Amino acid sequence: MNKAKNIPYSWAEIEDDIQMAIIAQADILGTYGPNSLEVVEAYLGVSGITIGFQETQEEMDSIPLERHLIYGLCQRAYKYAYQLDGWEEFSEECWYEIPGLLNGFPRTDMHGELSPFDPQLRSPIRTMLKTCFARAMLYGELCSGPCDLSIKDLSLLANMTIPAVRTSLSKEGFRLDGRDIGQRPDHGDSATLASDDAHIWLSRRRGFIPNRKIPEADHQSLQVQEVLTNTDLAFDKVMLRLMQITGVKQTTLVDVTGMSIEWVSALVKGDYVACDAEALCAIARVFDAKEANFTPLALRHLLSHSDRFGFLLKKTRENKSKPRIQ
Template sequence: MTKSRKPMENRAPFTREEISMEVRRAALGMASMIAAFGQMQGQLEVAAQYLGVELNDYDYHGDDTDKLMGIPIEKHFLHRVVMDAYDHAYQVGPAVTEGVDWDERAHEVAGILSGFPQTDYNGEPSPLDRLNPQKLRQVLDTFNARYMLDIGLDLTIAELALLANMGESAVRTSLSNEGIKTIVGTMKGEKNQVRNEEAMTWLLGRRNFVPTKRFGEQADNVSDVIRSLFNSDSLPFEVALTKALKTTTSGGDEPLQQAGIDPRFVEELLSPNGSVDVDVAKLERLAVALQAPVPIFVGKAVTAILTRREADT
């Protein structure tokens, strides 16, 4: 049976609708504080103006679905920042290809995580509560982890776990097996970290990690990412090829067409049951189109093709 690749929209552990609902709840928590601690006269009106809708009260009460659905959250800048962070964290959606200023978004995400109320006025946890983290906080933490990886910072075990979609104990075991050691954080109280280069190499060997698509001045880094993919001994050829295609083609076939590569040839290469002839010249053109190291790419491709044939006999 042919294995299908994971659809782009299924890369994220949560749907946009789930996150939008939690953004509404976070906004309601802010309104609750405004209503409680605003000016002695008119604080309820200010809370309503902030939310964009007048409510009977501005606190959490169990199942608040009806109340939350009345909030026009798409008009809030908070919602735009979170949705962009969602797209970037999981490499899905329009923000990935729209050239968003991720430095600016990182600054705004930090403001949300540190500045938004973590409870409502009555102490009921919001989706941003550090002690009771929910889906929204996980999305923003994953965005931060990817941003830190991309700008060359070291990552904690928790951040690696978010990007690899693994449990922290499984990450520790994998790092130990691969001989990767953590280093002490540079700031007091900071958790142990994995050096950026080692973190990237390790992540590229995980099936569920999706490399960041590069644009503009970042495009020069693509070849480094692709080289790491095919140099990784722990990454099967088909998985490395899938990640390389996602990194370089942005969902289109233009680079393949320019190299004279039929997309069906690539589909057969990706399929565990695909029947492909060993065409070294075509494999070399594909490697060049993907900016992959040609000898390593061709060698691994031929090995994968011959291994399939042997398994079928």
């Protein structure tokens, strides 16, 4: 299968839409925001602009798109939507940000000219983002499990028109839930196909790009990385998840660190233990995690309780200094 033929838009076309969307935002900011072009310059990342700066392609091309967060989000979504190299960079954070981007980014500039985010245009960027979202729902990734798909979702994933999808589903005897009551025939947003049936139907379509799979070792490494970058997890939860993912036991941590079982057990529970950078680095290695990610995380956890840790350390030193009774 030639995957390129099944990708309706090039990345260059997505970049063009990003550029126009950013300019629409800047146009609104320059008109209704603070009475200063410096604000617009700060937003765009350019200097020396004048009123009407967006009138020439050269001036528009001077905008550094990569500095805008919308660029990175769309780049990750594009790779995931069409399963290109780097598709695994699509994360739970992206999943939550896409609806906000589709529904919250300006749909016109200050003159009422449609931006690429207006649904009427069916622009490359909207089509791509909706395809990305439909794929995540189909496979149940980053959400609560596989979802039923609308005819519109199926058309995006199969790279077919909505009427063609309807005809195909009818001929092949697939049953839809719900009806497009009050909808234009080409909307396809109300009637849905059960998740299992959607997988079967899509597997028969030449235009469908199935999900790529991560090799098991890479999958584990990716899971470890996701845990370490999840700022909502307390340290004891981080340790628990890493041990579950890798299958590492406390006895293994004792062996690789050379520390006592009491020290390891306390660390796993998120309790306060003496800082030992070498031991923490050894734990990072056995989890197949980057030392630069795990070790500072562990140290920050321990040092965030420095008052209590300092008190315990002081008491320990006092006890050691007392004469022992022989």
